[in-house]
Amino acid sequence: MSDYTNNTLIAIRNELFETIEHLDNKGDILKHPKFKQIYANIKDLPADERKIYGQEANALKLELEKLVEDSQPLKDKLEPIDVTAPFAPNTPVPERPNILRANQGSIHPLMRELDKIIDVYSRLGFTSIESREIDDDYHMFTSLNFPTGHPARDDYDTFMTTEGLIAPAHTSTMQNRALKMFRSNLAKGEPIAVVIPGRVFRNEDLDATHEHTFYQLEGIFVAENINVGNLIAVLQAFMNEYFGQVLKTKIQPFYFPFTEPSFEFAIERPDALKKGRAEADQWLELLGCGLIHPEVLRQADIDSNKYTGFAWGGGIERLVLMKNNIEDIRHFESGKLDFLRQFK
Ligand code: DAH
Numbered sequence: 001m002s003d004y005t006n007n008t009l010i011a012i013r014n015e016l017f018e019t020i021e022h023l024d025n026k027g028d029i030l031k032h033p034k035f036k037q038i039y040a041n042i043k044d045l046p047a048d049e050r051k052i053y054g055q056e057a058n059a060l061k062l063e064l065e066k067l068v069e070d071s072q073p074l075k076d077k078l079e080p081i082d083v084t085a086p087f088a089p090n091t092p093v094p095e096r097p098n099i100l101r102a103n104q105g106s107i108h109p110l111m112r113e114l115d116k117i118i119d120v121y122s123r124l125g126f127t128s129i130e131s132r133e134i135d136d137d138y139h140m141f142t143s144l145n146f147p148t149g150h151p152a153r154d155d156y157d158t159f160m161t162t163e164g165l166i167a168p169a170h171t172s173t174m175q176n177r178a179l180k181m182f183r184s185n186l187a188k189g190e191p192i193a194v195v196i197p198g199r200v201f202r203n204e205d206l207d208a209t210h211e212h213t214f215y216q217l218e219g220i221f222v223a224e225n226i227n228v229g230n231l232i233a234v235l236q237a238f239m240n241e242y243f244g245q246v247l248k249t250k251i252q253p254f255y256f257p258f259t260e261p262s263f264e265f266a267i268e269r270p271d272a273l274k275k276g277r278a279e280a281d282q283w284l285e286l287l288g289c290g291l292i293h294p295e296v297l298r299q300a301d302i303d304s305n306k307y308t309g310f311a312w313g314g315g316i317e318r319l320v321l322m323k324n325n326i327e328d329i330r331h332f333e334s335g336k337l338d339f340l341r342q343f344k
Contacts, residue, residue, distance in 0.1 A: 013060055015034050025068070026064075026065040026068040026069060028068075029061060029064050029065060029068065030061070035061070038057045038060070039057065041053070042054060042057075106340065106341070106343060106344040107343075108332075108340065108343075109320050109324070109332070109340070109343040110215055110316055110317065110320060110332055112343070113316055113319060113320050113323075114197050114215065114217070114316055116242065117195075117197075117217060117242065117316070118195060118197065118217075120238055120241045120242050121195045121219065121238065123241070124193075124234065124237060124238065124241075125193050126193045126194060126195045126219065126221075127182070127193065127194050127195075128194065128195045128196065128197065129174070129178060129181070129194060129196055130196070130197065130198060131168065131171045131173065131174045131196050131197065131198025131199070131200075131218070132168065132173070132174070132198070133167065133168070133198070133199055133201075134161075134165050134166070134167060134168075135165065135166050135167075135168045135173045136164075136165060136166060137164065137166065138176075139168075139173040139174070139176055139177070140156070140158075140166045140168060140169065140173050141153055141156075142299075143175070143176035143296065143299045143300075144172055144173075144175065144176070144257060144258040144296060145257045145258050145293050145295040145296055145299075146257045146258075150257065152255075152256075152257050156169035156170060156202070157169070157202060157203040158201050158202050158203055159201055159203060167200075167201035168198070168200050168201065169200055169201060169202050170200050170216060170218075170313060171196050171197070171198045171200060171216040171217065171218035171313055172218055172258060172311070172313055174196045174198065174218060175218070175220055175258065175292075175296060175300075175311060176296070176299055176300050178192070178194045178196060178220055179192060179220065179222065179296075179297065179300035179302060180300045180301070181194075182194060183300060183301065183302055186222065186223070186302065186307055190223075191221060191222060191223035192220060192221065192222040192223070192309065193220075193221050194219070194220050195217055195218065195219045196217070196218040196219070196220075197215065197216070197217045197218075197316070198215065198216060198217075198218070199213060199214070199215055200213075200214060200215070200216050201213050202214075206330065208327060208328040208329060208330070209329055210329065211317070211329045211330055211332070211333060213333055214315055214316070214317050214329070214332075215315065215316040215317060216313055216314060216315055216316065217313065217314065217316060218311070218312070218313040219234075219311060219312045219313070220292065220309060220310075220311045221234065221309050221310050221311075222292065222297070222302065222307050222308070222309030223307065223308075223309065224306060224307055224308070225308065226291070226307075226308040226309050226310060227291070227308070228251075228261070228263075228291060228310070230310060231289060231290075231291070231310035231312070232249065232251065232265075234310075235249065235265055235287075235289065235312065236249050239267050239270075239286075243267075243270035243271075243272055243273075244272075245270060245271060247267045247268055247270055248267065248268040249265065249266065249267050249268075250265075250266050250267075250283065251263040251264065251265050251266070251289070252264050252266070254288060254290075256288055256290060257293065258290075258292070258293050258296050258311070259288075259289065259290025259291055259292060259293055259310075259311060260290065260291060260293045260294075261290055261291060262288065262289070262290035263288070263289050263290055264285050264287075264288060264289075265285070265286055265287050265288070265289050265312065265314075266283040266284055266285045266286065267283070267284050267286060268283060268284075269281070269282065269283075269284055272323060273319075273322040273323060275322075275325055284322075286314050286318075286319075287312050287313060287314025287315075288312065288313055288314065289310065289311065289312035289313070290310065290311065290312075291308060291309070291310050292308070292309040292310060292311050297309070317329050317332060320332075324343075
């Protein structure tokens with residue numbers, strides 16, 4: 001064989017050896033572009049060299065086939081990979097970073113409070129779902145028994161996209177969805193019991209106690225024979241557990257289109273919120289509540305003659321403000337690190 005033929009074969013052979021490990025099937029060797037090149041070269045060779053070149057190429061092919069074959073048992077020994085898993089199950093799980101060791105970052109004070117609140121309601125038997133941050137006129141108003149053009153709509157002045165979608169002004173927008181989502185509980189003799197935390201938006205004049213973006217927690221409970229006594233019992237149980245002391249509570253009449261009757265619910269100021277100020281003896285109005293209006297149940301295809309329920313909704317910031325003596329609600333959404341670091 002001439003040096004040319006020999007060198008060409010050696011060069012191709014070396015390149016093939018480098019890529020051979022990626023081949024699963026020995027039939028793939030002939031399809032390999034480099035190997036095709038080996039055969040394509042034959043026609044350019046002097047006649048006397050063709051034979052030997054062909055033999056060498058064949059020997060190389062056998063050698064490579066053997067290599068591919070020899071690597072098969074090793075491949076067979078590996079467990080098949082479950083392609084539906086998010087990672088190969090045979091890969092050792094990397095050690096998790098120990099977030100407790102990390103000294104940067106902390107849970108936002110509002111989220112920490114929300115976790116505590118949801119924990120108490122979950123122990124009272126309530127499921128929780130999250131509200132949405134963009135909604136529509138039906139969920140914001142119609143499903144909640146606000147007739148078109150009703151002046152009560154003005155109390156919920158909020159932001160709208162040019163397409164007419166709404167930044168929800170309260171978490172009550174989720175009532176219709178939650179009622180529908182859990183309506184099948186009723187046929188099984190189980191109640192609908194859901195709390196819904198979420199971010200809400202209002203077109204407010206901003207000051208130390210008013211923010212355009214804040215958090216609310218909504219609650220709904222539906223079953224047979226539900227009355228105002230059940231509403232007060234649940235809220236009272238929550239307040240006692242959450243503040244860790246037995247508290248006096250009171251309701252006073254109010255108006256919401258989606259409840260009938262409607263109330264404001266107030267508690268005596270818990271020790272945790274007493275900062276020796278003059279208002280220590282005043283009632284704290286914490287939320288709005290009432291018996292769910294039959295029209296709201298009907299909008300969710302629930303038989304309002306058979307089932308009744310109660311609902312409530314209130315803000316989260318106020319509690320955290322009072323608990324921590326924070327002077328301005330706008331700190332929460334400001335992203336100021338020197339504010340947030342105080343809650344580590
Ligand atoms: N959505 C009302 C608000 O933001 C609060 C509220 C009142 C919620 C009564 C309720 C309710 O579920 O029953 O002003």
